[in-house]
Amino acid sequence: MTTVEQTELDLVEDEHERILAQTPFQRFKADFLESKIATVALVTLVAIVLVAIFAPLIAPQNPYDLAQVSVLDARLPPGTKSEFGYTFLLGTDGAGRDLFSAILYGLRISLSVGVMSGFIALVIGSAIGLIAAYAGGRVDSVIMRVVDIQLSFPAILIALMLLAVFGKGVDKIMIALVTVQWAYYARTVRGTALVERSKEYVEAGVCLGLSRNRILFRHILPNCLAPLIVVGTVQTAHAIALEATLSFLGVGLPQTEPSLGLLISNGFEYMLSGRYWISFFPGIALLLTIVSINLVGDQLRDVLNPRLER
Amino acid sequence: MTTKKKGPTLSVHDLRTHFHTKAGVVKAVDDVSFDVKGGQVMGLVGESGSGKSVTGFSIVGLIDPPGRVVSGSIKFKGEELVGASEERLQKLRGNRIAMIFQDPMMTLNPVLRIDTQMTEAIKAHRDVDAQTAWEEARDALGQVGIPSPEERLKTYPHQLSGGMRQRVAIAIAFLNKPDLIIADEPTTALDVTIQSQIIHEAQTLCRKTGTALIWITHDLAVVAGLADHICVMYAGRIVEEGKADDIIDRPLHPYTIGLIGSVPSHNKRGQRLNQIPGMTPSLLNLPPGCAFRNRCKFDDGECLDEPGPTRPVRGRSVRCFHPQRMEVTS
Numbered sequence A: 001m002t003t004v005e006q007t008e009l010d011l012v013e014d015e016h017e018r019i020l021a022q023t024p025f026q027r028f029k030a031d032f033l034e035s036k037i038a039t040v041a042l043v044t045l046v047a048i049v050l051v052a053i054f055a056p057l058i059a060p061q062n063p064y065d066l067a068q069v070s071v072l073d074a075r076l077p078p079g080t081k082s083e084f085g086y087t088f089l090l091g092t093d094g095a096g097r098d099l100f101s102a103i104l105y106g107l108r109i110s111l112s113v114g115v116m117s118g119f120i121a122l123v124i125g126s127a128i129g130l131i132a133a134y135a136g137g138r139v140d141s142v143i144m145r146v147v148d149i150q151l152s153f154p155a156i157l158i159a160l161m162l163l164a165v166f167g168k169g170v171d172k173i174m175i176a177l178v179t180v181q182w183a184y185y186a187r188t189v190r191g192t193a194l195v196e197r198s199k200e201y202v203e204a205g206v207c208l209g210l211s212r213n214r215i216l217f218r219h220i221l222p223n224c225l226a227p228l229i230v231v232g233t234v235q236t237a238h239a240i241a242l243e244a245t246l247s248f249l250g251v252g253l254p255q256t257e258p259s260l261g262l263l264i265s266n267g268f269e270y271m272l273s274g275r276y277w278i279s280f281f282p283g284i285a286l287l288l289t290i291v292s293i294n295l296v297g298d299q300l301r302d303v304l305n306p307r308l309e310r
Numbered sequence B: 001m002t003t004k005k006k007g008p009t010l011s012v013h014d015l016r017t018h019f020h021t022k023a024g025v026v027k028a029v030d031d032v033s034f035d036v037k038g039g040q041v042m043g044l045v046g047e048s049g050s051g052k053s054v055t056g057f058s059i060v061g062l063i064d065p066p067g068r069v070v071s072g073s074i075k076f077k078g079e080e081l082v083g084a085s086e087e088r089l090q091k092l093r094g095n096r097i098a099m100i101f102q103d104p105m106m107t108l109n110p111v112l113r114i115d116t117q118m119t120e121a122i123k124a125h126r127d128v129d130a131q132t133a134w135e136e137a138r139d140a141l142g143q144v145g146i147p148s149p150e151e152r153l154k155t156y157p158h159q160l161s162g163g164m165r166q167r168v169a170i171a172i173a174f175l176n177k178p179d180l181i182i183a184d185e186p187t188t189a190l191d192v193t194i195q196s197q198i199i200h201e202a203q204t205l206c207r208k209t210g211t212a213l214i215w216i217t218h219d220l221a222v223v224a225g226l227a228d229h230i231c232v233m234y235a236g237r238i239v240e241e242g243k244a245d246d247i248i249d250r251p252l253h254p255y256t257i258g259l260i261g262s263v264p265s266h267n268k269r270g271q272r273l274n275q276i277p278g279m280t281p282s283l284l285n286l287p288p289g290c291a292f293r294n295r296c297k298f299d300d301g302e303c304l305d306e307p308g309p310t311r312p313v314r315g316r317s318v319r320c321f322h323p324q325r326m327e328v329t330s
Helices: A002-021 A024-032 A036-053 A099-135 A137-152 A155-166 A170-197 A200-207 A212-248 A260-268 A277-304 B052-059 B086-092 B114-123 B130-143 B149-153 B162-174 B192-209 B220-226 B244-249 B254-261
Strands: B010-021 B024-036 B041-045 B067-076 B097-100 B180-184 B212-217 B229-234 B237-243
Touching: A024 A036, A024 A277, A036 A099, A036 A277, A099 A137, A099 A170, A099 A212, A099 A260, A099 A277, A137 A170, A155 A170, A155 A212, A170 A212, A200 A212, A200 B097, A212 A260, A212 A277, A260 A277, B010 B052, B024 B052, B024 B067, B024 B212, B024 B229, B024 B237, B041 B052, B041 B220, B052 B067, B052 B180, B052 B212, B097 B162, B114 B130, B114 B149, B114 B162, B130 B149, B130 B162, B162 B180, B162 B192, B180 B192, B192 B212, B192 B220, B212 B220, B220 B244, B229 B244, B229 B254, B237 B244, B237 B254
Parallel strands: B041 B212, B041 B229, B097 B180, B180 B212
Antiparallel strands: B010 B024, B010 B067, B229 B237
């Protein structure tokens, strides 16, 4: 009896020591991989990102090179042999582009636009949120009212208005996405920073005579990272979806560099005539990307949220 | 750096810190005066809300609105701190005046390693390279009795126990060899055995470095073995002041007597603990006269007037019309 209890105690102790010995990152990794769905989503996401990065090596055709594209190949069903020797795995679109290649290249654009605008929005938004939280008073009220106004408009409406003014282009759509999204980050960071600011370690830092910038960016900001990462992943998924929507509506990216949204929109008119693949496969690619990012984001939220300690 | 035998390190005179709230003026610190010399430990004792922490924060100039130091003077090595510029205070904080807080779980940043937090405290005030700062941090950890300091430097706060963390906090306070350390109930969150170790280490370090130490606590037992000098605070005022031994053995003020009487070890087994009847008055509208009047058994008509500090015995100061000459037998 005693020995059993002893070993059980030892086990608990061992477990405790193992947890203590781990770096925060190791613990985070172990927690994250606990969920099977999240692990699958993470693997899918990594695969999508890799495929997008190495698209030129994988794709049988460069869809931007007009010399490799023949209009005579237009709207061929999946599995048709091309005259260049490779198979159109997923068929071709209305312009004769190999859909598989077009999707890979489209993923590149969709992902890079989404991630980059997400990152820029994160940097701008969290800086503004931090300033609001630390300055407090009137500065805080003004910033947060601007955020409120921004968030009370539908994102798509603001983006449509901006693109109507600016015109098409990768840089323009990124400006539109950042404008739409910074407010989410600002609100998140401000909320967390307000909580962190009142904690004793900040007071202790002030008592150590540390400079204001050091306390803000070195002490408070890292403690706000957990919710920021979660909002970041979810907002990146939103950015990709929003970009696809805008491209689908024809105000996003130019025809010459089709993103996933544009590919879907190109095939839309053929849907009812039985040529489903032109819209269907880019749609699947978009769906997989967004769902896997969201699943990863959900798991991140569960792991990083101390209140959901399991 | 030897301790110079001149005036006190810190001299607080007639300090008044008031909080101007919507409900009225809260006189958190009202007419407080004391001196602390280098190498000495001053115990600031009082119950919650007696203004002892506010006194500490007033010294480092960290009173947030609606609070304000209304009047009085705080002289740190001859330099007036009341009304000093924020830059000057920032230079002093962590460098010449350090603070130790109550909860070691909260005072260390959870996402930064110990070495980062220690070296940044050094680099904030002195122009030294990373290697020197790291070595100083290591030596400081060794000084407060942390075994294998090199390894501890690489850990995060959550990997250390509460006592260990408080040692780190103390090591950080001593890093820049300050002239004054204000410790705000630093052992309250720790268990008793660790408490006495920490107190012992803080005391030794103070004597060795000639640092003046203000130890804020509600626990007379803690201060009894630690402090040279004790100030007992009640409702924002110092009601009794004197040498630690004198106060513990021969308290004069009825409040101090009550405090000492309520320490369990002074009672016989099986008896009810002595307690001071009544509650701390709200600082918002203190009744005229002695603030302790309503809880005091020696209260008479005279106590309706405000008692000033009197000196019934040499080296002591009491704010009471009826100082008691009571021998406490322990």
